[in-house]
Amino acid sequence: MTKMSKKKAAILQAATVLFANQGFADTSMQELSKVTGAAEGTIFYHFKNKEGLLLAILESTKNRLVEEFRNYMADREFKDGIEMMEDVVGFYLLLAGRMEYDFLLLHRLFLYHFAESRPEFRENLEDIYSCLVDFIELPILKGQEDGSIGDLNPRKTALIVFTxxxxxxxxxxxxxxxxxxxxxxxxxSIRRMLQPIRGV
Known part of the structure; x- marks a missing residue:
């Protein structure tokens, strides 16, 4: 990683914490500059404006979530879909602790106000939530193949578990x-919801 890319990553990380804790409107580029030691001109060079910085955070969050889940699931074997679901849920909670500020940012209302009028924000948020639901849907599909999970709509059920x-x-x-x-x-609760209905 080059010196400049390290600086860019540091700006993204600091901005994630500030936006998550203080909100978007209450975080100034001047404050971000002070926290990171990067000149405001350097921040604008990398991200053009504050909205561009927020979009870069969303893209970075999505990429990291995908990478973390893929690395975690690589070469893992599961007895059945239920066991896989328990593992995925446990890892999701672990990851939410490891990426605390990313998840806190995703729960901030201002992001959804942006998404109402700005397609690029809506697309990024939809991409993030789609990839998270995808990982929860995988064990449902596996469980329906091996018989450990009932005949449920996989996507809708994954959305409920995600919620x-x-x-x-x-x-x-x-x-x-x-x-x-x-x-x-x-x-x-997840086990009860997913279990096949016996004797039907």
Whole structure:
């Protein structure tokens, strides 16, 4: 990695933390410059403006999520789809802790205001959520092949599971509840929802 690319990565990381904690409007380029030690001109050189910086953060977040999940799942073997689902859910929660500010940023309302009027923001957010739901859909498809998961609509079911898991992440990020205390109940609820209906 070149010196300049390291600087760019440092700007992205610092901006993620500031936008996640303070919001978009309340974070100035001057403050970002002070935190990173990069001149404002350098920041504008890399990202053109504050909106461009936010878009770059979303693209970086998506790329990292995809890379993290692919690396984690590489060469792993699972007894069945249910076991794979438990593993994916556990890793999702682990990753949300490792990428705390990225997830906190994804839960900020200003992003969705941008998405209402700016197609590039909407596309980036849709890409991020689609890739997360994709990873949750994989165990459902596997489980339907091996019989451990019932005859459910895979995509809709993955969206429901995603909503449950991401809800716990929101609880944790906003300090509303100890998400870890609900982990076992979450897994049990997912198991019950996915299990095949016997005797039909």
């Amino acid at each position: 449950m898991v991401d809800g716990l992440v929101r609880f944790k990020n906003f300090n509303l509840y100890d998400a870890g205390a609900l982990y076992n109940e979450l897994i049990e």
